[in-house]
Structures are given as C-alpha cells and as structure tokens.
C-alpha cells in the first residue's frame with residue numbers, strides 16, 4: 001500500500017460537488033487537470049470508468065492496467081491504461097492505499113445471483129451508469145459500459161485465487177487523486193449496494209473536486 005497525501009487546497013478547486021449514494025455522475029476533465037474523489041464517511045465503493053473525451057471507444061482497460069503494473073490493486077503511481085495501451089490518467093495521491101478493479105459493478109443480475117431473487121429490483125451501479133450516459137451524453141450507451149474501477153472497495157484475492165468482498169479499508173475523508181494525461185470523460189456510480197460488507201451495508205456520499213494543472217502550491 002502506498003499512502004501519499006496531496007497539497008491541493010479545496011478552496012482553489014474549479015469544480016467541487018457532492019454525489020449522494022445511488023447517484024451517477026459524469027464530467028469532462030481536461031488534460032492536466034487533477035481529479036480528487038473523497039470517501040466522505042468511509043467504506044464507500046465508487047464505481048468509475050474513464051474514456052478518451054474525443055473518442056469514447058478508447059476507454060479504461062482493467063486487463064491492460066493490471067498486466068502492465070504487475071499488480072491487481074490500484075494505488076499511487078498506477079497508470080490507468082486505455083484499450084489502446086495509452087495512459088488515460090495517473091494516480092498521484094492516495095490516502096486509502098488500495099482500490100479494486102476486479103469486482104465489477106453491481107447489477108440487477110448480480111444482485112439476484114449473489115443475494116436473492118427479490119433483490120433484482122434494487123438500485124445498482126449498472127443502472128446508474130446507463131441512466132447517466134442516457135441523460136448526459138449524446139453518443140454513449142450500454143455498449144460503452146465495461147469492466148470498471150471500484151475506488152475504496154476492498155476485494156482481496158485469497159491464496160487459492162478466490163475473490164472476496166470484505167469490509168472496507170477506507171475511512172472518513174480518505175481520498176484518491178488522479179491527473180488526466182489526456183482529455184477525459186469520467187463516469188461514476190456512487191454505489192447504492194445494501195447487500196455486501198464492502199460499504200458496511202450503508203452507502204454514503206462522496207465528494208469530487210477538480211483543479212487546474214497550475215493549482216499546486218509552489219514548494220518553499
């Protein structure tokens with residue numbers, strides 16, 4: 001795990017917004033800008049996808065990101081790679097220390113299989129992704145939803161290779177910060193899941209902030 005704090009001041013952010021649990025969000029982040037996602041109350045799961053803003057068919061690739069860094073968890077220094085092998089963004093600060101990209105997004109289907117048939121009608125990240133793309137973009141749809149990142153979510157792999165959803169390792173106020181290496185569309189579902197321990201069975205709000213590239217204070 002790699003804990004690195006940021007020197008950016010929230011008062012200098014050009015965008016600052018609270019996203020309630022169960023809500024989707026999309027935003028264009030320009031090359032050089034810095035995006036921070038804050039787990040306000042702790043143990044939240046923030047399902048996230050990144051796309052090239054000018055060509056959304058080039059998008060986050062979990063498999064390329066994991067293979068190139070030789071590690072299944074994401075943290076400071078992780079280069080978030082695209083389906084074309086380009087760097088979309090880089091994690092430059094992280095006070096949680098580990099983020100999942102294997103567990104995927106909750107959906108009506110997985111809610112039924114994992115929990116109970118009657119859970120299929122509960123809110124899910126997949127629905128939030130689809131609703132957000134439908135309302136906020138012109139040219140993106142179901143085909144653009146692929147394997148995502150789960151910021152702050154704890155999905156350890158056991159010694160015999162199993163994935164387990166565990167109680168979170170994040171806490172109130174922990175954050176992850178990324179610098180955009182190209183113009184990005186960011187798509188977030190602040191997970192509404194009520195059926196697993198990754199968020200303590202209690203989904204909570206997050207805060208997203210964006211700074212210009214020159215917002216870092218000068219050293220000294």
Ligand SMILES: [Zn+2]
Pocket residue numbers: 045047105106124125126191192193
């Ligand atoms: Zn979810």
